[in-house]
Amino acid sequence: MNYSILIYETAADFAARTDPDPKQREAYWAAWPVYANALREAGVFVGGAGLQRPETATTLRFRDGQRLVQDGPYADTKEQLGGFFIIDVPDLDTALAWAARVPRAPGRSFEVRPNLVPPGAAP
Amino acid sequence: MTSARRAVEQAARESWGRLLAFLAARTRDLAAAEDALADAYAAALETWPQRGVPEKPEAWLLTAARRRLIDGARHARVQADAVPALLALTNEAQEMVLTEDRFPDERLRLLFVCAHPAIAAAVRTPLMLQVVLGLDAARIASAMLVQPAAMGQRLSRAKAKIRDAGIAFEVPDTAALPERLDAVLEAIYAAYGSGWDDPAGADPRRDGLAAEALDLGRLLLRWLPAEPEAHGLLALMLHCEARRSARRNAAGAYVPLQEQDTTRWSRGLIAEAERHLGGAARAGVMGRFQLEAAIQSVHAQRAVSGRTDWEAIALLYAGLVRFAPTVGAQVGHAAALAEARDAAAGWAQLQAIPAAAVAGYQPYWAVAAHLLARLARRAEAQAAYARAIGLCEDPALRAFLAAQARAV
Structure with a gap:
């Protein structure tokens, strides 16, 4: 069964990606490929992506058929979606175990959700 | 039929x-x-x-x-x-x-699914009662003081979550067992408490809930015979159960523990409780339910010795506060200190509990009133009795507190 691990990052997280101090930058970047490799080696990796800063997001809404384009992410929350992994594991506890191994940082949170299986598709 | x-x-x-x-x-x-x-x-x-x-x-x-x-x-x-x-x-x-x-x-698997941390804590006990014991939503709702329709909805949401989120029907491995076992024990104790809060059996909807919790406790031990806290929980429930008929006098009035006629306590249940407490002790790992059971065990010894060892009880409560610093444990500790030493010692301990935590907690106000009366602070005692009475759900206990207040 496929699960998405959604990674919610803080403003500090997003800032660390381009921190002028190479040590800070390195601290952010180093952990991710190691984790992704672990997923691959365990044979559970399905996909994933890191997302750029929320400021780069553009939100599209339709009101009365009118297209409204707005600068910024959909939800204005303290933590923002910073990336996700999709993994294929047998059950929730296994998914949670993998989510617990995602690189951590203060304030960073993880949401685990089963992926939707379209009607008629083999689960 | x-x-x-x-x-x-x-x-x-x-x-x-x-x-x-x-x-x-x-x-x-x-x-x-x-x-x-x-x-x-x-x-x-x-x-x-x-x-x-x-x-x-x-x-x-x-x-x-x-x-x-x-x-x-x-x-x-x-x-x-x-x-x-x-x-x-x-x-x-x-x-x-x-x-x-x-x-x-394979009911143990089912118990652990219901106690999964991905299931909202408030619905774990009702879920266990329904799926493991087969109680219907209306019965559970009335026992837990919730609208039946709301309870039905919560239960079906929880079952959908179990199915859609892919929670495994397995007994968790040793790493995850302690957390999940705690939730199972808590849920069983909550079920017992819901039945226990209706000592007179006045509410037929709650009738039997305590017995069902005892069944679950025994069931759990069949699978985890070496788990000290499972023994502790069963011992605790059995000690309480042993006193069921002594909690009311012939007229149906509330009888506080200290005034209960010990000849009306069930010797059989006390003996069974003591066996489980002994079984728990062999593992050499202390825990919340063992401490609570040990406190009840000291109370039970009054049936033999004719007196209550309050020093021992105060010591056990001090340990309990360290393991599980609930308001109930803190209030119990203060009450035991008041008996072991004097009212001032108990009052000092009671004062240490944050006010926000006790605003709606009836036993705190009953103990506070009792200690203030012993300290001859009559006006404050009256005010505390009034609050305790106002927070009381049980008519017999309310009548008892009112009588205490009049005697101040």
Whole structure:
């Protein structure tokens, strides 16, 4: 069964990606490929992506058929979606175990959700 | 009532949880398994009176439930793939039923699914009562003081979450066991408390809930015979249960623990509680429920010695506050100190509890009132009694507190 691990990052997280101090930058970047490799080696990796800063997001809404384009992410929350992994594991506890191994940082949170299986598709 | 009807009811009492655990563990869909099993029992009510009770009632029920599950899966074409899997899995069940004497008991898995941290804490106890013991939503709702419709909704949401989030029907491994076991123990104790809060048995909807919690406690021990906290919980419940009939006098008035007639305590239940407390101690790992049971054990010794060792109780409460710093433990500690030393010591301890935590906690105000009265602070004692009475749900306890207040 496929699960998405959604990674919610803080403003500090997003800032660390381009921190002028190479040590800070390195601290952010180093952990991710190691984790992704672990997923691959365990044979559970399905996909994933890191997302750029929320400021780069553009939100599209339709009101009365009118297209409204707005600068910024959909939800204005303290933590923002910073990336996700999709993994294929047998059950929730296994998914949670993998989510617990995602690189951590203060304030960073993880949401685990089963992926939707379209009607008629083999689960 | 016909004998066939009695046979169905007996099968429901004895086999519901075991049949459901078996079906749900294999289909991973609790709600569908429950519906199928309920249909199977309904079919039994129709068929057994006419054709007689089958030789293996559980096998009959399982076959009927299996048919419903397969029909259901075929009907909802989206899950057509599930049909061969269902057939294979339930064939296995069929064989087991036909060859073994007793149906395998997999209710422990079900208990741990209900106690999964991904399930909202408030719904874990109701879920266990429903799926493991087969209580209906209305009965659980009234025991937990919730609207039946709201309870039904919460329960179906929880079952959908178990199915959709893919929670495994497994006993967790040793790393995850402690957290999940705590939730199981808490839920069983909460079920016992709901029954215990109605000591007079005045509320028929709560009748039997304490007994069912005791059943769950015994069940848990059959699987985890070496788990000290499971022994501790059962010992605690048994000690409380031993005093059930002494908590009210002949007129139905509330009798505080210290004034209870110890000849009305059940020696059999006390002995059973002590055996479990001893069993827990052998593991050499202390825990919250063992400490609570030990406190009740000291109280129980009054039946033999005629006195209560308050120093021991205060010491055990101090330990309990370290393990589980609940308001209840802190209030208990203060009350024990007041008895072991003096009212001033108890009052000082009581004052240390944050005010926000006790605003709606009736036992705090009852203990505070009692200690203030002993300290001759009459006006404050009256005010505290008024608050305790205002927070009281039990009419007998309210009458007792009112009488205490008048005596100040």
